[in-house]
Amino acid sequence: MDGGRLHRLGKRLIELSSQVTGEAGDLSLTPGEAAVLEDVIKHPASSISEIHQRTGFVQSHVSASVSRLKARGLVKATTDPDDGRRTRVAIADEALQAISRRAARDINQVIGHTVTDPARARRATELLEELADLLL
Incomplete structure (x- = not known):
């Protein structure tokens, strides 16, 4: 993976986390x-x-x-x-x-909307958990 792809991935993860943690009426x-x-x-x-x-x-x-x-x-x-x-x-x-x-809040619904195949959505969630364990 090059730096550009890592940057795009980081931005996408921020977007997904905002979808999970944000709600209508939140303070911006x-x-x-x-x-x-x-x-x-x-x-x-x-x-x-x-x-x-x-x-x-x-x-x-x-x-x-x-x-x-x-x-x-x-x-x-x-x-x-x-x-x-x-x-x-x-x-x-x-x-x-x-x-x-x-x-x-659970990420499964947002990941499920993003990765529509249920098996791949579960795998994406598992990979995110593994990545968090490695990097955080």
């Missing part, structure tokens, strides 16, 4: 907001500066994304007790519960 996030939210989930109680360093986004972009995510109730921002100038960001409990529910 910009790619930057999604990256910041993912970082906050992986690194609770991070400062804006720490998020900036890990994501590579400029600090003003991280601050603006956190502000929008906070306004939507997806994150909570608190003042660092050790340094009142620093803001600590964590995922809101309700948002984490909603993300966990969506992440637990």
